Amino acid sequence: MDQKKIKDIIEDNREKEGSLLPILHAINSSYGYIDKSIIPIIAHSLNITEAEVSGVLSFYHDFKTKPPSKNIIKLCMAEACQSMGCNDLYLKISNLINNDNNTSIEKVYCLGNCSLSPAAIINNKYFGRLTLDKVTEFLYNEDK
Amino acid sequence: MKISKVFIPDDSSSLSVGSEETFLAFNDQLESESIDIIRTGSRGLFWLEPLIEFETEIGRVGFKNVSNNEVGKILTEFEQHPNYIGLIDEIEFLKKQERVTFANCGKYNPLSVDDYIKNGGLTGLKKALTLNQEQLTEVITKSGLRGRGGAGFPTGIKFKTVLNAVAEKKYIVCNADEGDSGTYADRMLMEGDPFLLIEGMVIAGITVGALKGYIYLRSEYPEAFTKLKNSIDIAKSKNIIGSNLLGSNKSFDIEVRLGAGAYICGEETALLESLEGKRGQIRSKPPLPAYEGLFGFPTAVNNVITLATLPIIISKGFNFYSSLGSRNSRGTLTIQLTGNIKNGGLIEVPFGIKLREVLYNYGMGTLSGRPIKAVQVGGPLGAYWSEKLFDTPLDYETFQENGGMIGHGGIVVFDDNIDLRFQAKFAMEFCSIESCGKCTPCRIGSVRGKEILEKIIFGDNVEKNIKLLLDLCDIMENGSLCAFGGLIPIPVKSAIENFKEDFIN
Structure with missing residues (x-):
């Protein structure tokens, strides 16, 4: 991670009230993850302990500490999607991407698309009434 | 028919079934014509999405489920096309509703202030600027408006508490961390009519004497984030927010902040920490956020729908709102009918409608065509109910008397393929994933609860383990610090009580 860029992100946000989350979000969305090696930089800049930064980083599901895969399937596993078979779909998708190192599946709990379950967000695109065929087709087109 | 405008939704639900592709196809086809294409929010008739509307000489007419490759045919065949559904206002599902907060959602470009004002926008705020703070709290209290996030706390009383608290500054915080499965009303409003929320927050700020408002939005709603950011910028440029707003001596600013994927941050004190x-660890109460909230200052934390209803209450008067509803549940409830349901969508009606009417007269039964076995009302902390409770009217009091809760108004429908043992297990599992970890009953209890339910599913000492599970539920209910651990026993216990046959055998 580019230390200069990290410092710029911190400077852009430090005047905000409760700036740690906006800073972590900005880094996470720039790089897709937050390398633990930059914890001391953030802690030092905001005058808080490394433990505090680390604690916040590990608390929230959104913040990743490892580089993400190219394709990310965020499949909703909450009740409304369960009623439309997301548990079964999860197994099928997991099978589909089993040997695909470029694609990972992540369980999320509610995408607010509960009248068109099962729902997912794949590479920032919304999906409703999701089927295995739709996933296969989308991934095929992404990898073309 | 003569077409003058085309309306294509860009609400994230409609995008999820291809409204963007449909838009691109219309854009291609209409390139040389003088017909405007307007992107709108959604009407909340999700089973019809992408629902495309046309302005014609007979009014707004619609086409259901319009995929991009139907666009050419629709433009030539028009009312002869099989997807033509006639006048939008005549759709039974919509016509029967009494939309107040969602009256304009899906009708116009959500980022057009002009359209917003043309449809009654800013009337509430302009009137609020002529009233003093005591008058404002009185109107809000008399309207009977209660917090739509789930707890149902009287909004006027909360505002009065913040107003009377003595402090150097105060905050308004909009809780847009709509994490309950089966709910999306907040998202729909933020994507479809964001100025209404902004107007409501300004009114709340003037009422309690706050100069700054935060919208805490869940990160699972990227489309709403973009819409909110843009609408806040526009509101600033039009002086709807900022210093001396609308030429008055009042000031109020709004900033939107993203959550980071933690269900517990919907709990108001965890939200403030975040x-x-x-x-996002919860705080023990007291002190209430109304006394010591964000950064220790008096803070009114309110749900999106609660805040977005204020402009209407102020402009139409408290009588208009309080005359709707049943018992102590005044006004309208925004029901979100979801899951395995044929016609799923948003239903705004006065409190008191029966569950059965919602499920069968609006929803038309399950999508799978199988019988409805269970419904869960009120999100992951709501009760699982069977047919025998379907005649319960939807209001806060009656639901509570029957061991349930309305919560944020989400209803998830399940057909007879569901086994309630697994739903009870999921409730505990969800609690173990999302617990903030501060108190033991929730942090450890949820893990133990999940383990006991695994044994029950496996058939291991079922009756003894049910007894143990109920004992654990009792501890979680009475020993947890906040409503999450305290209410997670509701789905578990109601599953056992209402679906005994799934557990014993």
Whole structure:
């Protein structure tokens, strides 16, 4: 991670009230993850302990500490999607991407698309009434 | 028919079934014509999405489920096309409703202030600027409006508490961390009519004497984030927010902040911690946020729908709102009918409608065509109910008397393929994933609860383990610090009580 860029992100946000989350979000969305090696930089800049930064980083599901895969399937596993078979779909998708190192599946709990379950967000695109065929087709087109 | 405008939704639900592709196809086809294409929010008739509307000489007419490759045919065949559904206002599902907060959602470009004002926008705020703070709290209290996030606390009383608290500054915080499965009303409103929320927050700020408002939005709603950011910028440029807003001597600013994927941050004190840049761990109450909230200052934390209803209450008067509803549940409830349901969508009606009417007269039964076995009302902390409770009217009091809760108004429908043992297990599992970890009954209890339910599913000492599970539920209910651990026993116990046959055998 580019230390200069990290410092710029911190400077852009430090005047905000409760700036740690906006800073972590900005880094996470720039790089897709937050390398633990930059914890001391953030802690030092905001005058808080490394433990505090680390604690916040590990608390929230959104913040990743490892580089993400190219394709990310965020499949909703909450009740409304369960009623439309997301548990079964999860197994099928997991099978589909089993040997695909470029694609990972992540369980999320509610995408607010509960009248068109099962729902997912794949590479920032919304999906409703999701089927295995739709996933296969989308991934095929992404990898073309 | 003569077409003058085309309306294509860009609400994230409609995008999820291809409204963007449909838009691109219309854009291609209409390139040389003088017909405007307007992107709108959604009407909340999700089973019809992408629902495309046309302005014609007979009014707004619609086409259901319009995929991009139907666009050419629709433009030539028009009312002869099989997807033509006639006048939008005549759709039974919509016509029967009494939309107040969602009256304009899906009708116009959500980022057009002009359209907003043309449809009655800013009337509430302009009137609020002529009233003093005591008058404002009185109107809000008399309207009977209660917090739509789930707890149902009287909004006027909360505002009065913040107003009377003596402090150097105060905050308004909009809780847009709509994490309950089966709910999306907040998202729909933020994507479809964001100025209404902004107007409501300004009114709340003037009422309690706050100069700054935060919208804490869940990160699972990227489309709403973009819409909110843009609408806040526009509101600033039009002086709807900022210093001396609308030429008055009042000032109020709004900033939107993203959550980071933690269900517990929908709990108001965890939300405040998160806004302060900390782990989303709950605070013990008292002190209430109305006395000591964000950064220790008096804070009114309110749900999106609650705040977005204020402009209407102020402009139409408290009588208009309080005359709707049943018992102590005044006004309208925004029901979100979801899951395995044929016609799923948003239903705004006065409190008191029966569950059965919602499920069968609006929803038309399950999508799978199988019988409805269970419904869960009120999100992951709501009760699982069977047919025998379907005649219960939807209001806060009657639901509570029957062991349930309305919560944020989400209803998830399940057909007879569901086994309630697994739903009870999921409730505990969800609690173990999302617990903030501060108190033991929730943090450890949920893990133990999940383990006991695994044994029950496996058939291991079922009756003894059910007894143990109920004992654990009792501890979680009475020993947890906040409503999450305290209410997670509701789905578990109601599953056992209402679906005994799934557990014993």
